[in-house]
Amino acid sequence: MSFSLSEQNDTIIALATPQGVGAIAVIRLSGKDAIQLTNEVFFGKNLSIQESHTIHFGTIRDGEKIIDEVLVSLFIAPKSFTKENVVEISTHGSSYIVNQVLKLFIRKGVRPAKPGEFTQRAFLNGQFDLAQAEAVADLIHADSETSHQAALSQMRGGFSSEIQELRNRLIHFASMIELELDFGEEDVEFASREELRALVERLLRVVEELILSFDLGNVIKNGVPTVIAGKPNAGKSTLLNALLNEEKAIVSEIAGTTRDFIEDEINIGGVIFRFIDTAGLRETTDIIEAIGVSRTQEKMKSASLILYLFDLGDTDLVEINRDINKLENQGVPFLKVANKVDKGNSQLISELKDKYPDTIFISAGNKENLEELKSRILVLVNLDKFRTGNTVVTNVRHYDSLVKTRESLLDILTGLDNEVTNDFVAMDIRRSLHFLGEITGEITTDDLLENIFRNFCIGK
Ligand SMILES: Nc1nc2c(ncn2[C@@H]2O[C@H](COP(=O)(O)OP(=O)(O)OP(=O)(O)O)[C@@H](O)[C@H]2O)c(=O)[nH]1
Ligand SMILES: [Mg+2]
Secondary structure, eight states: OOOOHHHHTSOEEEEOSOSSOEEEEEEEEESTTHHHHHHHHEESSOGGGSOTTEEEEEEEEETTEEEEEEEEEEEOTTSSSSSSOEEEEEEEEOHHHHHHHHHHHHHTTOEEOOTTHHHHHHHHTTSSOHHHHHHHHHHHHOOSHHHHHHHHHHHTTHHHHHHHHHHHHHHHHHHHHHHHHHHTTSOOOSSOHHHHHHHHHHHHHHHHHHHHHHHHHHHHHHOEEEEEEESTTSSHHHHHHHHHTSOOSOOOSSTTOOOSOEEEEEEETTEEEEEEEOOOOOOOOOHHHHHHHHHHHHHHHHOSEEEEEEETTSOOHHHHHHHHHHHHHHOOOEEEEEEOGGGOOHHHHHHHHHHOTTOEEOBTTTTBSHHHHHHHHHHHHOOHHHHTTOOOOOOHHHHHHHHHHHHHHHHHHHHHHTTOOHHHHHHHHHHHHHHHHHHHTSSOOHHHHHHHHTTSOTTO
16 A cells, blocks of 8 residues: 555545444545535535535435435535545445445545545645654554543644654754854854753653653553463462453363463553463473463563462462562562452461561452452552653654664764764764654655554544
8 A cells, every 4th residue: 555646636535433333424535526526416505615614414316316314514625634625424324325325426436545544644734743643543542541641642742742842953953063064174163062962962861761651651552461470279360350350261170270371451440451361380290281381471571560369278478478589589560469368367367467468368259359459450550650741652663763763862972972073973963853753754754654554444
């Protein structure tokens, strides 16, 4: 898929609402001829003399045949999402009607839109920059409060304006240095090396902070990976099921029931957690179980959070101490969760309360104290940093560009340290500008655009 210039002049059409039966369906057209072509099949007012942002009732007809009674909304260029003429036709939500309307327009020369083509036109026509366009897709797919907030603030330009500002300051320096280059042999200095160094160091701090925010951003977008780990029969699968309210994982009294990991998402307090139930940790000669155990260990390393679950009836303090030591050495935050309180074991319970007062006592089987567990999970992941409205990077592409920006900024500093000549400094600055520009779309290639918009849905 690539968009040639002539294709950009086409009028495009797509269903903007989900496929299938619904109360209404919205079909969207964008392009120079959108209004005029709609007018040719619409019976009601003459659409070509109506004002922008008005809605009109009438029928869509194929020759004599009425396809449906519809509402037509008009957005006249440039006051529309794509900055082109846009028509939105609300029909009754039947796929038969939708298909008839789409076919009718396609017969009239309208082209079916490619995925993301409306948003791509909006970008190409300057409605917003590339990072904002990408946020449109994130917003549609956001399924929790935090991911929604991150996408919304990016779409509204928070992240872009930060990048833009950095870029503008660098452009200023670049032009000074290029000016010096023009003077060639003469020994003039328009751009103070000290000021440039100070600016680059400031930029580096901002870029590093954005790079660091990616971990958090990633977690917000894809869910906090949370591993439930412990000995066989601790009740890990029971806990997963209890949190999900669904019999997702097989539970049995046989130790070693879960072999492969099983995962699902749960929304806790507006944050998506990806809970991963794993094979119980033990030495085993069973080949398949052993593979499961080594997968558990891998999952634990890449987790943001571990729920260390143990059976109060089947564990002693020595064992718990040993496990906690191991977990502390791994460095992944973890919660100590004692399961099967319903069965008692008052001695261990009081030992634990003494030695590890932050232990959470639950019964996964009876769904006891799960609310306490959930709120402790929320406290531990601490997303406050995000809630205060800091800019968070959620997009891998932006992350890559930021990492490359950091490298080229470091190159500028090294160059300044070694007192390299202007043309080298200018080159490194241009490289930084290039990578920053990639984020907002000042610098784009067809491949890049194709990659981004191909992940959009059709009609967006
Ligand atoms: N009494 C009691 N039994 C429980 C509780 N939670 C789980 N069980 C029982 O403990 C046994 C093991 O539960 P599972 O959830 O399969 O344990 P697991 O940790 O997933 O075990 P593996 O997959 O073998 O590693 C089952 O018989 C459960 O019914 C609980 O809170 N109280
Ligand atoms: Mg299990």
